[in-house]
Amino acid sequence: MSITRYARPLAPIFAAALFAAPALAQTNAAPFYRAELAAPATAPRAIAGGVIWQCSGTTCTAAKGHSRPLVMCARLAREAGPITSFTAGGEALAAEQLARCNR
Template sequence: MALSLSLSRAVPAAVVALGWTALSFGAVTATPAEARGNAPHYTVELAAPAKEARTIAGGIAWSCEGTTCVAGKGSSRPEVMCARLQREVGQIASFTTDGNALPAEKLASCNSK
């Protein structure tokens, strides 16, 4: 009887503690995201408007609106990401990684694949 009484008190306390831990962890992990903002890692200008609003290329999801596509960071070099996206959406007019434009010769190579 004493075991069931202490167990009935311990379970709600454990649930509250677990909930508090989850909430506080979420608050801690949200801070760095807020600090760096939600800016995309890749920003692409297409030669023609995208046919689809979303596409998967280079293992990441791209969001496109008109001639602009954006995505978070992938694991491949920018030249590779450019070529993979180009296969899905067509000619790319500019490809920017974290604010750095892909050089003209690499962009030409991307579009020729």
């Protein structure tokens, strides 16, 4: 018996995986979080809440993490400074939540 006898039925599965991986990566490319800082970021990247934040000027964005939006906001505020607005999945934190984020 040769290995090719067993490998041939698996070829379509491997081909599908090769084409699906880039598609999955593209769907995760859009930022889930967006924060506006009170002052421009001092670094182009920050790690807060277990995700990598990309910052330019006063705007920071990141992919979805595993914590609640308020927790993600507070962790970014500790790393990057006061936050003037924070959205998660297109929904902005309320004023009282934003105040808690900046404590």
